[in-house]
Amino acid sequence: MFYNLKTFLRSEFAGRLSDEEIQDLKYLTKIFPFKASRYVLEELIDWENRDTDPIFRLVFPRREMLKEHQWRLLKSAKTLEEEREAVRQIRWELNPHPDGQKDNIPVVNGHELGGLQYKYRETVLFFPAQGQTCHSHCTYCFRWAQFVRLDEHKFRSNNADELYEFLKHHKEVTDVLLTGGDPLWMSNRHLFPYIDLLLKPELAHVQNIRIGSKALSFYPQRFLGKEGDELLQKLESAVEAGKSVALMAHFTHYREMETEKVQEAVRRIRNAGVVIRTQSPIVKGINDNAEVWRRMWREQVRMGMVPYYMFIARDTGAHHYFSVPLYKAYQVFTEAYSTVSGLSKTVRGPSMSAWPGKVLISGVLDVNGERKFVLKFIQCRDPRLINKPFTARFDPKATWFDELEIDSPMREEIDSLYEQYGKSPSYNPVPIQASILAE
Numbered sequence: 001m002f003y004n005l006k007t008f009l010r011s012e013f014a015g016r017l018s019d020e021e022i023q024d025l026k027y028l029t030k031i032f033p034f035k036a037s038r039y040v041l042e043e044l045i046d047w048e049n050r051d052t053d054p055i056f057r058l059v060f061p062r063r064e065m066l067k068e069h070q071w072r073l074l075k076s077a078k079t080l081e082e083e084r085e086a087v088r089q090i091r092w093e094l095n096p097h098p099d100g101q102k103d104n105i106p107v108v109n110g111h112e113l114g115g116l117q118y119k120y121r122e123t124v125l126f127f128p129a130q131g132q133t134c135h136s137h138c139t140y141c142f143r144w145a146q147f148v149r150l151d152e153h154k155f156r157s158n159n160a161d162e163l164y165e166f167l168k169h170h171k172e173v174t175d176v177l178l179t180g181g182d183p184l185w186m187s188n189r190h191l192f193p194y195i196d197l198l199l200k201p202e203l204a205h206v207q208n209i210r211i212g213s214k215a216l217s218f219y220p221q222r223f224l225g226k227e228g229d230e231l232l233q234k235l236e237s238a239v240e241a242g243k244s245v246a247l248m249a250h251f252t253h254y255r256e257m258e259t260e261k262v263q264e265a266v267r268r269i270r271n272a273g274v275v276i277r278t279q280s281p282i283v284k285g286i287n288d289n290a291e292v293w294r295r296m297w298r299e300q301v302r303m304g305m306v307p308y309y310m311f312i313a314r315d316t317g318a319h320h321y322f323s324v325p326l327y328k329a330y331q332v333f334t335e336a337y338s339t340v341s342g343l344s345k346t347v348r349g350p351s352m353s354a355w356p357g358k359v360l361i362s363g364v365l366d367v368n369g370e371r372k373f374v375l376k377f378i379q380c381r382d383p384r385l386i387n388k389p390f391t392a393r394f395d396p397k398a399t400w401f402d403e404l405e406i407d408s409p410m411r412e413e414i415d416s417l418y419e420q421y422g423k424s425p426s427y428n429p430v431p432i433q434a435s436i437l438a439e
């Protein structure tokens, strides 16, 4: 069972919140999408300690997620019309489409393929329409705009032919990521045709099928029982057909990996030959300390999963509340990374999925007496720039790539990338200084 605000308020769980918390929740869910699975409410949340409980914070929006003026605006609405306008205004303030994701929509013969994103040469993202929700919603979700009524734009498609035609003509694509929301929200009946499509002989160049999902955390039952059996048989058949199948599992905290259900689900997925790669943003108040990551990576490796990414939370939603400065994220990552064995060191991070590409924070250095961030692209719209270290002026408060002053010559490279897309760079220009440290 999955609860929205209405069904949650009628459930036995609502009695665990104070009147004030319920009142706040009613307001907050006008802005932020809310959904919680019974599994999360029953088996993961520590209700007694909910104020600090990471899972409660993961699913229940908190009063601090809105700024003071946004609260005032919301509460001052007298009519339904005024409230609608306040909600619309606040949602736009929350930057619903960060980092130019709309720029990634491919256009074929003048027709936008709105359910696809194609940013990096080898990888296509596909957003199946029936999978544009999740089994619960994360408070820090970077795709929250997919779940609310805001503008006409949603990444979604129920046209498998579009995906097929696109892939047929793009032999350079080796990876397809089914994403959302959560594609595993879809029933098997809706999901399987997409898997079948990727197994067609004309798409032999697609080697890797990835499924981005938080079902292991929010609803591990998806991999159990009869429906789970069918799902895993289907994925196993894709592996036997020669594809690599990866579940890109979003785990925010080690607590999500402790139940018998998730442990069993992981065993079954691995038995099907599916590789589980794990990833999460670093989020203030939920997982912004090294011990959480250390335990999480160690446990993931013990369970047979592969730690993959620590992300920086994107500049969207209640970013002011959740964001962790880049420097702190780097410290947390380094502290955790230095206390795990080599098997956990498959993880990369902290990484920002910024407009030009995925930017890794590799370190902090003194260069000619000035403190610098050392960065590199691990993916980029321009593949020439990948894996070339570059620097930016150290800023202990910066929380996102756009806030950094990138040094030359990478700065000019990025400028020209923006120009190619008819955009102006949104980061701060700085005086020229030598900076690509290695070719």
Ligand code: SF4
Binding pocket: 133, 134, 136, 137, 138, 140, 141, 142, 143, 144, 180, 181, 182, 213, 214, 250
């Ligand atoms: S699982 Fe991902 S898409 Fe779903 S609510 Fe969480 S962050 Fe958003």
